[in-house]
Amino acid sequence: MNLLDINYMLELVPILLRYLPLTLGMAAAGMVLALMLSAGLAVIRVLRIPGLNAATMLFISFFRGTPLLVQLFLFYYGLPQVMSFLTTIDGITATIMGLTLHFSAYMAESIRAAIVGVDRSQTEAALSIGMTNGQLMRRIVLPQATRVAVPTLMNYFIDMIKATSLAFTLGVTELMGATQKEASGSFMYFESFVVVACIYWAIVELLAWFQRRLENRFNEAYRR
Amino acid sequence: MIRVEKLVKRFGDSVILDGIDLEIAQGEIIVVIGPSGTGKSTLLRCLNFLERPDSGRLKLGDLDLDVAAVNAKDMLAARRRTAFVFQNYALFANKTALENIAEGLIVVNRWPKKKAYARALEILERIGLASKANAYPASLSGGQQQRVGIGRAMAAKADIILFDEPTSSLDPEWVEEVLGLMKQLAAERQTMLVVTHEMSFARDVADRVIFMEGGRIVEQGPPSQLFNAPRDPRTQNFLRKVLATSSSGSISANNDALSVSE
Ligand SMILES: Nc1ncnc2c1ncn2[C@@H]1O[C@H](COP(=O)(O)OP(=O)(O)OP(=O)(O)O)[C@@H](O)[C@H]1O
Numbered sequence: 001m002n003l004l005d006i007n008y009m010l011e012l013v014p015i016l017l018r019y020l021p022l023t024l025g026m027a028a029a030g031m032v033l034a035l036m037l038s039a040g041l042a043v044i045r046v047l048r049i050p051g052l053n054a055a056t057m058l059f060i061s062f063f064r065g066t067p068l069l070v071q072l073f074l075f076y077y078g079l080p081q082v083m084s085f086l087t088t089i090d091g092i093t094a095t096i097m098g099l100t101l102h103f104s105a106y107m108a109e110s111i112r113a114a115i116v117g118v119d120r121s122q123t124e125a126a127l128s129i130g131m132t133n134g135q136l137m138r139r140i141v142l143p144q145a146t147r148v149a150v151p152t153l154m155n156y157f158i159d160m161i162k163a164t165s166l167a168f169t170l171g172v173t174e175l176m177g178a179t180q181k182e183a184s185g186s187f188m189y190f191e192s193f194v195v196v197a198c199i200y201w202a203i204v205e206l207l208a209w210f211q212r213r214l215e216n217r218f219n220e221a222y223r224r
Numbered sequence: 225m226i227r228v229e230k231l232v233k234r235f236g237d238s239v240i241l242d243g244i245d246l247e248i249a250q251g252e253i254i255v256v257i258g259p260s261g262t263g264k265s266t267l268l269r270c271l272n273f274l275e276r277p278d279s280g281r282l283k284l285g286d287l288d289l290d291v292a293a294v295n296a297k298d299m300l301a302a303r304r305r306t307a308f309v310f311q312n313y314a315l316f317a318n319k320t321a322l323e324n325i326a327e328g329l330i331v332v333n334r335w336p337k338k339k340a341y342a343r344a345l346e347i348l349e350r351i352g353l354a355s356k357a358n359a360y361p362a363s364l365s366g367g368q369q370q371r372v373g374i375g376r377a378m379a380a381k382a383d384i385i386l387f388d389e390p391t392s393s394l395d396p397e398w399v400e401e402v403l404g405l406m407k408q409l410a411a412e413r414q415t416m417l418v419v420t421h422e423m424s425f426a427r428d429v430a431d432r433v434i435f436m437e438g439g440r441i442v443e444q445g446p447p448s449q450l451f452n453a454p455r456d457p458r459t460q461n462f463l464r465k466v467l468a469t470s471s472s473g474s475i476s477a478n479n480d481a482l483s484v485s486e
């Protein structure tokens with residue numbers, strides 16, 4: 001067995017890093033959209049808004065119950081066939097859409113659990129002094145729910161970054177797609193995939209470090 | 225003045241408040257006693273609209289409500305006129321003692337922050353917790369938390385403060401400081417309606433004691449009359465049980481203590 005070609009690997013790093021912005025961009029866009037969607041879904045679930053609640057449960061069940069890859073193929077290959085105005089959909093859009101819908105289903109449940117987990121007596125106390133439901137949510141419930149939900153949501157963001165690698169199956173040249181191309185040119189598959197694995201790993205570790213700091217700060221605030 | 229007329233509350237098929245009539249004068253201190261499950265908490269919660277009463281009238285100063293036809297705006301108005309002190313304190317965990325007291329002033333009364341904090345600090349001084357202004361509830365003792373809970377109710381400048389067993393979940397060592405603060409408020413003629421098992425507090429502080437059973441007011445009167453010469457057999461029976469378990473007529477009764485004598 002040959003030793004690793006270290007020189008090739010070092011040369012590959014800057015080439016692959018050029019695709020990092022696309023990978024992180026898709027994850028960031030997916031996360032922002034998923035946060036908005038999941039917060040909406042969570043509120044529908046918490047308030048049990050008639051009609052919408054059932055639809056939300058169906059949505060969550062479907063997007064948690066089917067593989068992300070299937071969902072991506074459904075949007076990329078399937079949607080243009082049934083929606084005539086979408087003659088094509090580009091891979092990046094389909095990926096962001098898939099990530100948003102898939103992860104918002106999971107995140108909605110985490111956010112809902114965090115909201116429900118806020119001690120009910122505080123809700124009553126806020127109402128008893130004449131706060132409206134909106135004020136109660138904004139000032140008492142959501143700040144405390146956020147503290148509980150943020151670590152979990154960070155985990156989903158990390159998962160989402162890794163899941164962007166599926167975009168290469170839709171022909172998007174992001175980090176994984178670029179690695180695939182480089183490797184099939186040089187035939188150095190092992191080196192190439194070690195490099196890309198290390199890049200994902202480094203990003204995830206960086207975020208995990210940030211996450212720990214964030215959690216410490218959140219907990220700090222309740223201990224004086 | 226506060227007037228409750230024919231207040232009825234049901235949970236499902238069971239009638240929990242069976243037509244409560246009650247008039248409370250400004251500055252009056254009323255203690256409500258009665259067996260467990262009798263509707264004492266429900267009465268307080270209905271006055272604050274934490275529970276929605278089914279029928280009756282509720283008059284709070286110039287606010288006169290048919291409770292069956294109350295809209296969201298009336299409900300908020302009624303809540304602002306009735307402050308609540310909870311058995312388990314129910315402080316906002318994400319806010320300091322100072323912020324807990326100022327919260328309603330800022331959010332509900334729309335005071336500027338500076339003014340609200342100045343007022344909250346005044347209240348903290350009155351309840352003897354100025355040094356804990358920046359402490360979060362988690363770092364306060366039960367007694368301190370409940371005093372902040374009372375401070376939060378004081379800040380509302382409501383027509384009445386409703387206390388639902390304010391000392392029942394306290395360790396015995398903290399009970400006196402909370403009762404002391406309540407006595408201080410009573411001496412300032414703060415209108416209050418207190419559900420408690422602290423019979424000595426009722427005897428010493430109340431202008432009127434109300435005995436409730438089965439969702440009704442069975443008997444009421446000044447403490448001397450109600451404790452020394454109760455007229456209704458149900459009141460006599462209840463008091464016999466309660467007072468039997470305590471030596472000096474003061475009772476830190478919880479339900480265990482009550483059931484021992486049965
Ligand atoms: N949300 C609710 N749903 C259904 N039943 C309820 C609810 N709240 C209270 N009840 C019932 O109403 C009755 C009166 O309850 P309430 O809490 O007012 O009694 P209480 O006099 O305060 O008793 P305690 O001394 O134990 O606090 C009880 O039988 C209770 O089970």
Ligand SMILES: [Mg+2]
Pocket residue numbers: 264265266388389
């Ligand atoms: Mg009760």
